[in-house]
Amino acid sequence: MTMNVNNNPNKPLVDGQKLAQQQQTTQQQNANNASTAQTQVAQTLRQDSVSLTSSAQQLSQLQKKAGDTQSINQEKVDKLKKAIQNGEYRINPERMAQKIAALESELFGIK
Template sequence: MTINNVNNNANKPQIDGQKLSQQQTQGQAATTGNATQTAAPAAAPRGDSVSLTQSAQQLSQVQKKGTEAPVNQEKVDKLKKAIAEGEYKINPEVLAQKIAKLESQIFGSGA
């Protein structure tokens, strides 16, 4: 089964690179010529500004403190080894108490 004239460029006129660039240049000149005649006087460009919310500023400060905090690499290595060997035990009651304490510090104790 054959399909004729699929993606056949024989019927389309070929435009070489030089003609294309001339056409683009002429089009740009025409639009800039019209724009200068009809454009209103341009106002001075405004400066861009950015403002951060208070929570974004706090997050930035926390991230900065986190990167500056000292790391006890010996303790980290011991914990990694204990986890890898299956010897690290989690006390769910202590974990729950610490999570509750952290939440009350973050969100306040208004519940």
């Protein structure tokens, strides 16, 4: 069976089987292209990875500890607030410097 696909008498007639084969070939090519694209995306996803440095891991642990409200001694906080408000709180600069140095050493691995 032959048919005129474009309904144009000047165009040659196309065999229905050939048209069906062409459509099937096009569909297979599209499916293959889609499969190839999915494979490439999957390979790209497998190649991506994230790793945290030890400093980042320590920071994450410190943030978790800071978020833990149970570790706050509210009585001590209240005493310190009252002492600061009354002008009774005294700062020991040497001790503060030692504490800052110890914290930096812990955070940045400096010994």
